[in-house]
Amino acid sequence: MKVLFIGDIVGSVGRGAVKKVLPALKSKYNPHIIIANGENAAAGRGITAAIAKELFDAGVHGITMGNHTWDNRDLFEWIDDEPRIVRPANFPPGAPGSGAAVIKANGKKLGIINLQGRTFLPPIDCPFRAADELIDEMRNETNQILVDFHAEATSEKIAMGWYLDGRASLVVGTHTHVQTNDDRILPEGTAYLTDVGMVGPRDGVLGMERTAVLRRFLTQLPTRFVVDEGDWHFHALLLETDESTGKAVSIQKIRLTEEELMFF
Template identity: 50%
Template sequence: MRILFLGDVVGNLGVEMVSKYLPILKRDYKPQVTIVNGENSTSFGRGINKKVYKQIMSAGTDVITLGNHAWNNEEIFDFIDDTKKLVRPLNYPGKDVPGSGYTIINVNNKKLAVVNLQGRIFIDPIDDPFQKIDELISEIKKEADAIFVDFHAETTSEKKAMGMYLDGQISAIVGTHTHVQTNDDQILKNGTAFISDVGMCGPFDSVLGMKYENIIHRFITQRPTRFEVEEKGRGIVSGCVIDLRDDGTARSIEKILIDPNHPYKG
């Protein structure tokens, strides 16, 4: 099974980059499953709405994952319960949380569970992701042939710890949220594919997708500054491709990076 994953889609330019490059990447890499993190995909860079959801899906996405900004756009409550293709963090607290923290899809007579988790270090308070994923694996391990986890977290240490904790229990764990692609893509010793962060899809000439002038002003003055999504200029697409064996272990993981310094050569 081949999985194509694209990192946090940021703003209108991020949606444009996914709409442009995802069909090309699917043509060249021929994945059986395509997953995209859409938690920053609205025009103001927080949450997702139905229009953007449809745009990302129509580009060729099978599942959209979210993160700590899942509830920043109230429109999500109107449609998240009606689709199995949009998953929010599994470890959101409460008994009646809208939507689901995972979905299971059929892939060439195999079943792939796509799970969204959120970290707790330097991020909003939330239930223990280690406990929640333990409970879920016990529940679905007999049903799913492979398990893919998007771990939306701030620190490399928490992401790597989760990777080592789940090594051999799941097929792949990819990090999102920091918007900067890391260089630690690897197959862990028990067969789980891992990368701390796949990066983002959005404005290249920015600070993590935001207008850099505002960010610089805040650093220099230490005064509150409104963060605004950069909507113009050059774009970036970041992600990875993961190949799984029939037994669900990972054979390989390859980073994808398309930007002005790394033009696509496919």
């Protein structure tokens, strides 16, 4: 099975890039299921029902979230009715929505699990114990399992990769918006990448307008960040799995700029 996982989509620039790039990626790689991280899709903070529909209409089959999950409060009104969106499973009990789902498309099934790290992020419930519980449940339905670990610390992400080696098809990091160069298949068959990167403005700072970010660093005063405009870059990965075992066969990073798309 082929799975395309798209990095954190940032604002309208990122959403526009997804709509422009996906037809070319689908033509070249023919993925069965497409998953994207959407926690920054609404002006850099959270997601709305209209934006979720926009991404689904563009060809995305499932959406993962992260620490900005609740930034658009209308999400509380509809997330329980949208099984294709998962928020971090280790939010404390009582949070709306679900942290895991089985996505079905093109005759295939993929389990997706969203977890949030605790190092340099709010100290929510343990992501490692949440992973144990969810993977055991999910393997009753499918052995094709993708884990989006939305975390700040590289060490915590690497630890999760080793912890789930042999139990997940892919452990991929999101949140830091910079694609790392450590893609590999771990010894027990789990594909791993510390961070897949982002989709959105190329010349900002992690997608935000850089003048405001520089002002914050220089003055340490409160500063309002807004999503940058201009040219985009697109980061994703392509996973291929052995459907009989759920183990990864290959993992390939994808990195495109707006200029490169015309030659892709």
